Amino acid sequence: VQLVESGGGLVQPGGSLRLSCVASGFTLSRSVMTWYRQGPGKERELVALISSFGHSTNYADSVKGRFTISRDNAKNTVYLQMNSLKVEDTAVYYCNARLWPGVWGQGTQVTISS
Numbered sequence: 001v002q003l004v005e006s007g008g009g010l011v012q013p014g015g016s017l018r019l020s021c022v023a024s025g026f027t028l029s030r031s032v033m034t035w036y037r038q039g040p041g042k043e044r045e046l047v048a049l050i051s052s053f054g055h056s057t058n059y060a061d062s063v064k065g066r067f068t069i070s071r072d073n074a075k076n077t078v079y080l081q082m083n084s085l086k087v088e089d090t091a092v093y094y095c096n097a098r099l100w101p102g103v104w105g106q107g108t109q110v111t112i113s114s
Contacts, residue, residue: 001024001103003095006042008108011085019108021095029053029073031099035080037091037110044094048080073084085112 007019019035029052038044040079049058050068057069068081092107 001097001100003097003105005093005095005105005108007095009041010111010113012114013085013087013112015054015085015112016083017079017085017110019082019093019095020024021078021080021105023076023078023097025094026097026099027073028071028076028078028097033069033071033078033098034096035078035093036096037089037093038107039088039091042091043050044083045063047093048076082110085110 002024005019006080007017009017011017032051034049035047036044037047047060047063048067050071051070054071059067066084071078088113092109094104094107
């Protein structure tokens, strides 16, 4: 089981990024998928969650209305569209499969700075 995140970068406040997480080693549709983030000096926190077939999503209050989680099970990929980015969104972002809670990728760095 492997999760590979990509799409991070340096953007100005108010900008957008789209993160991707490609899963391998299991059938993506079997698992609820999540995005977490860990900011500097902070604990890892849950950002967004999507049900196995995408019918249900849930977001942390801090990102609600700005971030959108989605998935394409045929492509074994989960996405996180991030709009109206703020400095406090700076973090390493990780995806995780609820079916394999102990498996983490390397994460992708998102830095919001002017």
